[in-house]
Amino acid sequence: MWMRCGDLLTDKANDQLAVADTQLTTFFAGRDFGEDILGSLESDVQIVGKVPNFADVLPQPTIKLPAFAMEFRMKNPKETQPELRRVFQAFVGFLTITGSMNGQPQLDLGMEKEGEAQLVTATFVPKHDQRESREAPIQFNFSPTLAFSGERVVLSSSTLLARELLGLDSSVKGQDGNASHSNTVANLDATTLQKILLINKPQLVANNMLEKGHSKEAAEGEISLLLDLVGFCRQASLNLDVNDTQLTFAARIDVNLPKELDHE
Numbered sequence: 001m002w003m004r005c006g007d008l009l010t011d012k013a014n015d016q017l018a019v020a021d022t023q024l025t026t027f028f029a030g031r032d033f034g035e036d037i038l039g040s041l042e043s044d045v046q047i048v049g050k051v052p053n054f055a056d057v058l059p060q061p062t063i064k065l066p067a068f069a070m071e072f073r074m075k076n077p078k079e080t081q082p083e084l085r086r087v088f089q090a091f092v093g094f095l096t097i098t099g100s101m102n103g104q105p106q107l108d109l110g111m112e113k114e115g116e117a118q119l120v121t122a123t124f125v126p127k128h129d130q131r132e133s134r135e136a137p138i139q140f141n142f143s144p145t146l147a148f149s150g151e152r153v154v155l156s157s158s159t160l161l162a163r164e165l166l167g168l169d170s171s172v173k174g175q176d177g178n179a180s181h182s183n184t185v186a187n188l189d190a191t192t193l194q195k196i197l198l199i200n201k202p203q204l205v206a207n208n209m210l211e212k213g214h215s216k217e218a219a220e221g222e223i224s225l226l227l228d229l230v231g232f233c234r235q236a237s238l239n240l241d242v243n244d245t246q247l248t249f250a251a252r253i254d255v256n257l258p259k260e261l262d263h264e
Helices: 011-027 033-040 077-101 159-165 190-199 201-212 216-232 259-263
Strands: 046-050 067-073 106-114 117-125 145-149 152-156 184-189 233-242 247-255
Touching: 011 033, 011 077, 033 077, 046 159, 067 159, 077 106, 077 117, 077 145, 077 152, 117 159, 145 159, 152 159, 184 190, 190 201, 190 216, 190 233, 201 216, 216 233
Parallel strands: none
Antiparallel strands: 046 067, 067 152, 106 117, 117 145, 145 152, 184 233, 233 247
């Protein structure tokens, strides 16, 4: 799609992608982003999101965001892995320099190796008076990580999620555990979304009071209603299946019915 964007998108979008392609080529040390970078990966991609766990983590950010990751497979790991590792390290260095210029927390680069798995990690360094804080800046949701295991490569917002996807911590399964022959599959666990909103309920109430001028009671009532509406949905899934003769799109929404209706 990237290589054939001229036939798929508008002229304005193509102009913007041309600029992006030039910048990405520079960022990847002269290697063409479409042919050399995307071309070094298989067509499969898995995108995962998960509720954050800050139970034993300090400092904790005031606003807690879900962890997310993308997983790919490399066609030639021996050639692609060192290149991606160097680019990730350069990107962390760039973020550290620009963050320093703007008074933002600095990133500390690290390496982990466990069996055939290798992780390049980056963690934000708190100021001395923030090490035990439970109201840290939003950046402390993230510990950007690039992880490798065999042909698999994971780019994650969280070191913990990257470890789980590689099977180093058993919680989230990678592609091997969720094989599918569909072209595109999307699953949303509404319970997970509700948990994320519930974690941030105090901030949602405060924002509601500031933006709408509501009293605390009214704001709490409105946010509670939102949580109830989200809780009404159990799971949503989308499936796009493509073969030589047809394209099939299926959507499904599972809801949580009240007990009296569920029995009926």
